[in-house]
Amino acid sequence: MSEKSVTITFGTTIDNDMLDLITGFNQLLLENPFSGLMTTVPAYTTLTVFYDPLMVMLSDLPGEVGFEKVSAYLNKIACTQRKKTNQVANELVIPVCYGGDFGPDLLTVAQANHLTETEVIDIHTDGHYTIFMIGFVPGFAYMGGMAGRLSTPRKEVPTAKIPAGSVGIAGNQTGIYPMETPGGWQIIGRTPLKMFDVNRTQPSLLKGGDRVTFKAIDQAEFNAYVETGI
Structure with a gap:
């Protein structure tokens, strides 16, 4: 998305299953943040991850540039079991x-x-x-x-x-x-x-x-x- 953010697209449908998938992935990321993670913005079918480029470049994440490093990390946790949020909805x-x-x-x-x-x-x-x-x-x-x-x-x-x-x-x-x-x-x-x-x-x-x-x-x-x- 920019030199400070990556957007993950989960699909094209807008429903509760998509919401659970994005919420679960977001929770997993926030519980296991990489160095430089600033904030996340969930949407209908996407999750945008904002990060500090300098901190990412100084990290030991694999990759040559910030986008590669962050993308590699996101792909790594995506390969783990995606869990649904265990928070009770208000x-x-x-x-x-x-x-x-x-x-x-x-x-x-x-x-x-x-x-x-x-x-x-x-x-x-x-x-x-x-x-x-x-x-x-x-x-x-x-x-x-x-x-x-x-x-x-x-x-x-x-x-x-x-x-x-x-x-x-x-x-x-x-x-x-x-x-x-x-x-x-x-x-x-x-x-x-x-x-x-x-x-x-x-x-x-x-x-x-x-x-x-x-x-x-x-x-x-x-x-x-x-x-x-x-």
């Missing part, structure tokens, strides 16, 4: 106030799928979602597991300002905007939870591998969450 319930000012595109999603707005809410809250990756902006969680009945294309013209906490749909994915930002997802609701806070030990409320369900709340409940400062 399960979170995300409260969402659907429709109205919080979900201006709820009707669009309903009409695109020949559903009522209530049916969209019921289907969305009935789902069980897996966080496959964090990207786009800090803390933005890409979730798999949404029912195909809710699949809706992105907007042709992105919205200039989408409020923090907005829950959106784009294609077969659903996600939550952790901060105010432009975006092209269809916004169906908003959560009062702080999805990203630099003052927390773990700034992002969600991380790869977490499991999420959504719970519908009304305006009064939304305000109550906000008042507690969660």
Whole structure:
């Protein structure tokens, strides 16, 4: 990828088996780091490994250049038994106030799928979602597991300002905007939870591998969450 990173491609499918494979390999690498390893970034079908080129070159890893040394190490551990993560996935319930000012595109999603707005809410809250990756902006969680009945294309013209906490749909994915930002997802609701806070030990409320369900709340409940400062 660059003089400071290598990207490993595990396949082309996006599913739970792929997530387990990448998570397991990532855990194995982090438990057995090479000299110079800085951080890793898991994605849908890839794992990018960032390293310090100088430390790698000073290491005794086989190879002439940094890429060869790191690649050789990654291939070596790939030949060992790839294990699935033994960490128990965090399960979170995300409260969402659907429709109205919080979900201006709820009707669009309903009409695109020949559903009522209530049916969209019921289907969305009935789902069980897996966080496959964090990207786009800090803390933005890409979730798999949404029912195909809710699949809706992105907007042709992105919205200039989408409020923090907005829950959106784009294609077969659903996600939550952790901060105010432009975006092209269809916004169906908003959560009062702080999805990203630099003052927390773990700034992002969600991380790869977490499991999420959504719970519908009304305006009064939304305000109550906000008042507690969660």
